[in-house]
Amino acid sequence: MNKTIYFDNNATTQVAPEVLEEMLPYFHDLYGNPSSMHSFGGQVKKKLEEAREKVAALLGAHPEEIVFTSCGTESDNAAVRGALEVVPEKRHFVTTRVEHPAIWNLCPYLRRHGYKVTELSVDRKGRLDLDEVRQSLTDETAIVSVMMANNETGVIFPVEQIARMAKSRGVPFHTDAVQAVGKIPLDMSKSAIDLLSLSGHKLHAPKGIGALYIRKGTPWSPFLLGGHQERGRRGGTENVPSIIGLGKAAELAMKNLRDETTRVRALRDRLEKGILERIPNTLVNGDPDSRLPNTCSLSFEFVEGESILMMLNDLGVCASSGSACTSGSLEPSHVLRAMGVPFTAAHGSIRFSLSVYNTQDEVDFVVERLPSIVERLRAISPFWKDFQEGRPIALGRPA
Amino acid sequence: MWDYTEKVMDHFRNPRNVGEVENPDGIGEVGSLACGDALRLTFKLDENGRIKEAKFKTFGCASAIASSSALTEMIKGLTLEEAEKITNQDIANYLGDLPEEKMHCSVMGREALEAAIAYYRGASAKKQPADVVCKCFGITATEIERIVKENGLTTIEQVTHYTKAGGGCRTCHPEIQKILDAVNGTLKTEADEKRGPAPGRRLTNIQKVKLVEETLEKHIRPTLKRDGGDIDLIDIDGNKVYVGFRGLCSFCPSSEYTLKNYVEKTLREFVTPEIEVEEVTP
Numbered sequence: 001m002n003k004t005i006y007f008d009n010n011a012t013t014q015v016a017p018e019v020l021e022e023m024l025p026y027f028h029d030l031y032g033n034p035s036s037m038h039s040f041g042g043q044v045k046k047k048l049e050e051a052r053e054k055v056a057a058l059l060g061a062h063p064e065e066i067v068f069t070s071c072g073t074e075s076d077n078a079a080v081r082g083a084l085e086v087v088p089e090k091r092h093f094v095t096t097r098v099e100h101p102a103i104w105n106l107c108p109y110l111r112r113h114g115y116k117v118t119e120l121s122v123d124r125k126g127r128l129d130l131d132e133v134r135q136s137l138t139d140e141t142a143i144v145s146v147m148m149a150n151n152e153t154g155v156i157f158p159v160e161q162i163a164r165m166a167k168s169r170g171v172p173f174h175t176d177a178v179q180a181v182g183k184i185p186l187d188m189s190k191s192a193i194d195l196l197s198l199s200g201h202k203l204h205a206p207k208g209i210g211a212l213y214i215r216k217g218t219p220w221s222p223f224l225l226g227g228h229q230e231r232g233r234r235g236g237t238e239n240v241p242s243i244i245g246l247g248k249a250a251e252l253a254m255k256n257l258r259d260e261t262t263r264v265r266a267l268r269d270r271l272e273k274g275i276l277e278r279i280p281n282t283l284v285n286g287d288p289d290s291r292l293p294n295t296c297s298l299s300f301e302f303v304e305g306e307s308i309l310m311m312l313n314d315l316g317v318c319a320s321s322g323s324a325c326t327s328g329s330l331e332p333s334h335v336l337r338a339m340g341v342p343f344t345a346a347h348g349s350i351r352f353s354l355s356v357y358n359t360q361d362e363v364d365f366v367v368e369r370l371p372s373i374v375e376r377l378r379a380i381s382p383f384w385k386d387f388q389e390g391r392p393i394a395l396g397r398p399a
Numbered sequence: 400m401w402d403y404t405e406k407v408m409d410h411f412r413n414p415r416n417v418g419e420v421e422n423p424d425g426i427g428e429v430g431s432l433a434c435g436d437a438l439r440l441t442f443k444l445d446e447n448g449r450i451k452e453a454k455f456k457t458f459g460c461a462s463a464i465a466s467s468s469a470l471t472e473m474i475k476g477l478t479l480e481e482a483e484k485i486t487n488q489d490i491a492n493y494l495g496d497l498p499e500e501k502m503h504c505s506v507m508g509r510e511a512l513e514a515a516i517a518y519y520r521g522a523s524a525k526k527q528p529a530d531v532v533c534k535c536f537g538i539t540a541t542e543i544e545r546i547v548k549e550n551g552l553t554t555i556e557q558v559t560h561y562t563k564a565g566g567g568c569r570t571c572h573p574e575i576q577k578i579l580d581a582v583n584g585t586l587k588t589e590a591d592e593k594r595g596p597a598p599g600r601r602l603t604n605i606q607k608v609k610l611v612e613e614t615l616e617k618h619i620r621p622t623l624k625r626d627g628g629d630i631d632l633i634d635i636d637g638n639k640v641y642v643g644f645r646g647l648c649s650f651c652p653s654s655e656y657t658l659k660n661y662v663e664k665t666l667r668e669f670v671t672p673e674i675e676v677e678e679v680t681p
Contacts, residue, residue, distance in 0.1 A: 107646065108629075108646060111624070111629060117645075119646070302432075302458065303458065304435065304436065304458055304459050304460050306460035307411070307461055310411065311412075314412070323435065323460070331435075331566070331567060332435065343432045343435075344432050347435045347458075379417065380414060380417050380456060380458075380464060381456060381457070381458040382428075382437060382438070382456035382457065383437070383458055385456075
């Protein structure tokens with residue numbers, strides 16, 4: 001097996017060594033409960049609050065606006081359902097067609113419970129239409145939730161403008177910022193965003209820890225009822241080591257933000273440019289002008305994504321795909337479908353997502369090896385030759 | 400990550416018999432780009448009527464490529480009578496099994512083989528469109544029934560794994576359930592609910608609007624909603640009903656078909672036979 005080249009950082013990231021080191025004492029020596037009255041627990045509480053300050057600093061928020069959760073999905077659910085609960089008379093939820101399942105799957109659920117749900121559309125580059133956003137807001141709208149950046153394409157949405165639109169109508173605004181935190185600068189002190197979700201394992205903290213930012217004064221009701229932890233906003237004994245890990249990761253993210261937006265961006269651009277130059281009939285999915293610096297979603301026409309992934313896997317390269325076969329469902333990703341990516345390309349989509357731990361050698365290795373993989377699969381594909389010889393791309397049964 | 404056997408990975412990494420036989424005796428094509436996998440199988444017979452050469456071209460995942468490769472190896476040297484006895488399970492067994500979610504790859508192999516044999520025999524491999532149950536993937540009742548019987552399937556999920564049917568907009572799930580019930584002998588003989596408007600009944604506008612809303616709510620929406628789809632009533636003008644598809648339905652390549660053959664049919668049945676339905680896109 002080759003050395004692993006990890007280009008799947010939008011799926012999860014490696015725990016930073018500094019993060020792990022910071023966490024370890026809280027498993028064995030300092031195992032006290034932060035709620036305890038003794039100083040053995042009290043010292044843990046102190047450390048926990050330091051972590052809260054670090055996460056708040058990364059967001060430009062106040063520490064008391066941060067609630068720790070178990071993951072991004074919990075943060076998303078808590079944000080939206082907690083905001084809906086305080087305005088039971090308002091029965092309209094606005095979101096987009098390209099949300100992560102943590103929000104997207106709330107749509108059928110809310111419809112079943114009598115809500116009207118508006119799923120905003122996107123164009124071919126995955127961009128929202130701000131006029132459509134404005135027109136979707138009514139007096140019935142209870143909350144608007146639009147992701148800050150898309151996990152599959154990296155497209156960054158104008159959430160600040162949308163938050164201001166919502167605010168002018170008196171509607172709270174939530175953003176799933178799981179993919180954005182640590183990759184683009186954020187400042188809640190100058191923002192109109194009311195609720196923001198983040199996840200630890202996307203920014204080099206462990207899995208199983210997340211946070212929800214709740215702007216002071218936002219009408220919101222707790223999702224997980226229990227003890228008085230998190231000032232009554234999230235019951236359950238705190239996941240102390242992971243919270244401390246998330247704090248350290250937030251501190252590192254602030255330090256690395258420049259690196260993300262310069263060096264990582266340059267690596268991503270080198271990868272993308274190299275592949276586009278070498279592999280014909282390759283499309284970029286998303287908006288090149290407004291994209292996370294680490295994400296590159298490409299579609300290779302007439303081949304299927306899982307096959308590419310398996311061959312990359314044989315080389316030790318980790319990436320992911322929006323193809324039907326990789327999801328275990330039979331249809332390509334809802335994000336690519338919402339963007340209207342043609343079927344010739346949707347099934348052959350590959351996402352590379354980089355991190356500060358990637359190197360130019362790794363990028364060059366993939367740029368060098370990927371063309372022969374796609375070439376091999378195209379040689380097997382019945383459509384490629386048809387396409388090259390100008391025959392219609394149709395086979396067997398109709399779609 | 401799929402749990403592929405070594406044999407699947409071997410046939411994926413080193414596919415046998417890739418290409419197209421020159422001047423083939425049989426050509427079988429199944430699948431499409433939209434479906435996410437497609438296979439073109441070609442073969443040539445020797446003077447004794449045995450398959451001398453078989454080649455494939457496949458667009459699809461690792462198991463689709465491996466199933467195609469396996470198929471070409473399996474049929475070489477066989478007479479067509481022998482070859483047509485190969486089932487999708489035989490292909491899966493040859494590969495040391497496939498994950499259940501990937502069984503449709505083996506079914507695709509068998510279908511291509513059948514189509515190629517039918518081509519040789521001069522019969523049209525085209526299926527009866529009236530028989531189509533799953534509009535998203537173009538799967539017929541005959542196909543579903545056969546796969547259910549041959550593989551002893553009992554749930555809709557299994558049918559989807561084996562044939563893809565029901566894996567798209569899901570509006571055909573009740574029909575698939577009927578086939579499952581019929582094959583597995585659990586079909587209940589229940590008196591069909593008496594329904595529909597009395598013939599010749601004249602509706603006032605308000606009655607019509609109410610009836611359309613009621614039919615959407617009671618009969619149409621539950622079917623579409625059975626995961627992710629939905630429909631909104633936009634307007635009613637005379638006998639024209641304007642609707643918008645929501646959720647999964649709005650992406651479904653066959654929403655046009657669903658509109659005419661399901662929504663309109665149901666409204667005609669319950670409201671008045673003159674109803675015409677039109678989709679309003681947002």
